[in-house]
Amino acid sequence: MRRLLWMVLWMLVLSATRVERAGAAENLWLETARSSITSHELRNHVGVLADDMLEGREAGSRGGHAAARYIITRLEAAALKPAGAHGTFTQRFQGRSQNLLAVIEGTDPELRSEHIVVGAHYDHVGYGTRRNSYGPWGYIHNGADDNASGVATLLEVIDALVHSGHQPRRSLLFAFWDGEEKGLLGSKHWMRQPTVPIDSVRVAINIDMVGRLTKGRIAVIGTRTGTGFRRLMSTDRLTGETWLDYPWEVKDNSDHWTFYEANIPSLCIHTGVHEDYHRPSDDVEKINFEGMQEVSRYLLEQLCELADAEHLPEFRPAARRETPESRKQTEAPLSAMPSRLDFAWQYVSGKPVVEQILLDGHAAEAGLVAGDRILAVNGRPLMSELPAAVLASESEIALEVRREGVAEAIVLSVPLRGKQIRLGLSWRSDEAEPGAVYVTRVIPFSPAARAGLEVHDRIYAVNGQSSLGQQEMFGRVQKLMDEEATEILLQVESRGVLREVAVSLQLPVEPTGDSTL
Numbered sequence: 001m002r003r004l005l006w007m008v009l010w011m012l013v014l015s016a017t018r019v020e021r022a023g024a025a026e027n028l029w030l031e032t033a034r035s036s037i038t039s040h041e042l043r044n045h046v047g048v049l050a051d052d053m054l055e056g057r058e059a060g061s062r063g064g065h066a067a068a069r070y071i072i073t074r075l076e077a078a079a080l081k082p083a084g085a086h087g088t089f090t091q092r093f094q095g096r097s098q099n100l101l102a103v104i105e106g107t108d109p110e111l112r113s114e115h116i117v118v119g120a121h122y123d124h125v126g127y128g129t130r131r132n133s134y135g136p137w138g139y140i141h142n143g144a145d146d147n148a149s150g151v152a153t154l155l156e157v158i159d160a161l162v163h164s165g166h167q168p169r170r171s172l173l174f175a176f177w178d179g180e181e182k183g184l185l186g187s188k189h190w191m192r193q194p195t196v197p198i199d200s201v202r203v204a205i206n207i208d209m210v211g212r213l214t215k216g217r218i219a220v221i222g223t224r225t226g227t228g229f230r231r232l233m234s235t236d237r238l239t240g241e242t243w244l245d246y247p248w249e250v251k252d253n254s255d256h257w258t259f260y261e262a263n264i265p266s267l268c269i270h271t272g273v274h275e276d277y278h279r280p281s282d283d284v285e286k287i288n289f290e291g292m293q294e295v296s297r298y299l300l301e302q303l304c305e306l307a308d309a310e311h312l313p314e315f316r317p318a319a320r321r322e323t324p325e326s327r328k329q330t331e332a333p334l335s336a337m338p339s340r341l342d343f344a345w346q347y348v349s350g351k352p353v354v355e356q357i358l359l360d361g362h363a364a365e366a367g368l369v370a371g372d373r374i375l376a377v378n379g380r381p382l383m384s385e386l387p388a389a390v391l392a393s394e395s396e397i398a399l400e401v402r403r404e405g406v407a408e409a410i411v412l413s414v415p416l417r418g419k420q421i422r423l424g425l426s427w428r429s430d431e432a433e434p435g436a437v438y439v440t441r442v443i444p445f446s447p448a449a450r451a452g453l454e455v456h457d458r459i460y461a462v463n464g465q466s467s468l469g470q471q472e473m474f475g476r477v478q479k480l481m482d483e484e485a486t487e488i489l490l491q492v493e494s495r496g497v498l499r500e501v502a503v504s505l506q507l508p509v510e511p512t513g514d515s516t517l
């Protein structure tokens, strides 16, 4: 019997170790791949592509062709499979313009026929004209940010993927578009003459201008074009101050538009426009290469996640009707909760003192007087957490006060308005993200507020259970509180960053010691 028990224990230990190792191995290739992307290599790519020698890479020009040759050399070095016309990397259009295409084929027997298209345009505006440049015209426009940065990012991601040895389940089609600056010509040509069946394209990602990361903001435009896209694009791997902005509006300003028009969930990754946009001063010296490294590592991770995901976002036609205005309406926070107290108080040298009392209110009726110094709430010396105690109490609080001219402390029972606040969180569902909710109100001093939750945060899981709708999540939380759980664990996303938040349902422990008044 005893031996059997030991065996069972050993098996448990062994299987636990195995799971841990599998997890570590899984992370290992990604970590290796991520760290193989360096700002140094990104700088090399941008340095070549944004050199004066390439004369601004206008589609069909000498410089454009030189840029294409550089990209093809890199694709060959990575031993990528050509996916253009007749077994080459190129797809010609309008004479001398050319898209460059390469593929990493998926390995899953069923999913390999599906494609994730990842593209970046490599052309720019050459010497600039009144039509395509803010001037001065007639000078080389190097387009270091627009879009040597996107091309460099894609090249580095390809390199990292190839060298990691990771085999994605779905196929990844890499596209270096030409003629974007002339009206998305390259991607539109591809859409007319696709090199893989259009309906095999499940997601399209466009990388355009990622060289000017500022204040940590990476814009991930278009998550609302696919159901559950935002959740898929959120991560816990961003470093430093980096965060993701998820604008609702999708514009026809780059190649993602071509795919969006074809009802394909589409994204554009972008770090913002600036004063050098479409001017000769968009140069390599102004590129934030550390920022590009961050963007490239993020893209690599997300690409693998999309390629390997069990389910991918379905196209949301409703995205076409969504505007910044409808966003404002949808995401509007709830108004603040009215106070449960009908007296005002404030801290005087760190201790709460009653200031004003509503005439004919509960507190007046209970005998509270302005100037009373609060010593304890519900028998606890909760000096700094009086508001939390007020929220957590059911229908009244016992206040122990000291009144001027009265020797003994007085205990008063003060009725409270409204109902007890156990969590202090309100939320609403979002049809673009089924099985998740977003926060519409956090009551100050509540457990939710103390845990650092904020309006607009997204909640993806409760105690490890995900895919909960608005009502389900409500029921789940309600049940946990009824079972007198002391803590609820939430998976929270704020501005693209995923984290686990432990919400303590207990009142904070007051530091003991000198609290004499």
Ligand SMILES: [Zn+2]
Pocket (backbone or CB within 6 Å): 121, 146, 147, 180, 208, 209, 254
């Ligand atoms: Zn561009």
